[in-house]
Structures are given as structure tokens and as C-alpha cells.
Amino acid sequence: MTDRKADFGETFIAALPLGKALGMEMVEIGDGMAAIRMPYHADLIGDPDTGVIHGGAVSALMDTCGGAAVMTHPDNPGGTATIDLRIDYMRAATPGQSITARAECYHMTRSVAFVRAQAFDEDETRPVAAATGTFTVEAKR
């Protein structure tokens, strides 16, 4: 990681109260890509009988990771906000395992950024969820 990227990774989550509350940690940053890990925690459980974490927590991770991918894109002049996000849940995440989302900003116009993302638990061969989203591209003020 270059210094600029390492700084971004550290400050990005530190500036997001929800990201911090959910224990998110930036694990990888590229040009228009990001990977963020969210450790398993009892607060995230959506099904108390199985201990499987709530889909909403996975959505929060996908949204954060998608936003990070937009912000690291070389053409992005400033901040971003989510316009739309669709998440497909392929299977329940294994209780006790952390979830890692990887998002890629695969296209950017002057006003819209297009993102796709996948989330995995410790089994990296079978995604837990997939997402596609659009984000705003905000001019630097």
C-alpha cells in the first residue's frame, strides 16, 4: 500500500461511527477497489436460534465497502453517497466467522459511479452475498 492509500484506509473507517461500531477494518485498497472485514459479534445476530448474523449487517458492510471503492477510484474528485444498492443473499454466513466484502468501482461517469461487490465468510469459494450499487460522484468543493 502506498502511504496515501494506507492513510485513507485508516481514516476512512475511523471517520464512520457505524463502521467503528460494527468493528469494520480495511484490509485492502486499490484504485477503485476496497476490501473490508467485519468480525463476528453477538450484537450482529439476526437469528437468535442459529447465531447467524442479520442480513442488515451484511448490507451495512457492502454499502461501506462500495463507498470506499468509489472514493479510491482515481477519477473520483471528492466524496460519495449511495444512490441505490441491491443485495442478493446466497447463503447464511457461518456463525463465529468474520465477513469480508470486496467491492470494485468498475465504471465512473462525471456524476455516477457503478459498483459491484461480493461478501465471503472464511470459505472464500462460496460467496455469502453479492451486491450491485450506484453512487454519486461529488465535485470537489
Next chain:
Amino acid sequence: MSRPRPEPVQIVKERRDRALSAIVGRVPYIRFLGIGFERHGDELTAVMHFDEKLIGNPILPALHGGATASFLEVTAIIELSWSYLWDDIESGALDPETLAAPGAVRLPKTIDFTIDYLRSGLPRDAYARARINRSGRRYASVHVEAWQDNRSRLYAQGTGHFLMPERDSTG
């Protein structure tokens, strides 16, 4: 012709409220986000009480898109569970004690969920209501609307598909 005398209002309200809190109260993530439900008859309104930890953009400040996404999904799942258990709660076939027991309520599973962010979420309470557009034996389609200050100015909406739990013979 005679009909049975209606139950006293307190008994009806208490049974419904206890059933609702039994369904909602067991989910840790709902508690973590500070989401509660208000009930009028069978109509539910979800309330996400503002907390600093829900912020995603500290400069504006604005609610995190993920907090809003979670809020909408929680609202949809509780509405679905509430509506499919309603008849059994009303008839007394399911009492609130049973509902609160481990394994008693199997929640619908999200297949997909789409969130449309219409305005940035302000740092205050948010409200949401879900409408079940289709609920079959296996699949359900639910639309959720969320607002803050004005009911007619939605700040987010969502649509999701859910896999319904298999029903036991008790229903």
C-alpha cells in the same frame, strides 16, 4: 343469534403487545440498532432512535446508508413475521410465552433487498412501515417506506424478497 362477548380491551392489547415484543425482543441486531415498534391494531411502525453510532458521514452529518439499509430490512422481516403469526396470536393458538421460547419463531430469510436512497438521513429518529405486496407459501415480496420529519417526504424506500419459514401443523 348470539355472538361471544368481546374480550376486554386490555386483554386484547396486552396479548398483542406481548406477542410483538416476544418476536422483536429476541433479535440482538434490532436491539443494537435501537429499533422499536409501535402498534395500532395490526399496523406496525418501526422507529430507529437516533444514536451517534448510526452516523456514516460525520461532516454533514448524515445517517450511514448501512444503518438505513438495516432499518428497512428489519422492518420488512418483522412485518412479515407479525402478519403470518397474527391469526394464531388472535385465536390464542400461540401465546406470547411460547413465542418467546427459543426456536418458537422462525424468521423469514432475505433472498434479495434493494434500497433506494432518496435523501440523506438526518441525525434524528427515523420511521418506517412495510407493505406486503405478495405473500405466498414460500415466497413473499415486501415494500418498505422510511421517513423522518414528513411522512410524505420519504428519505429511503426498499423492496425485498423473502423465503418464508415452513409452517408446522400447529397453524
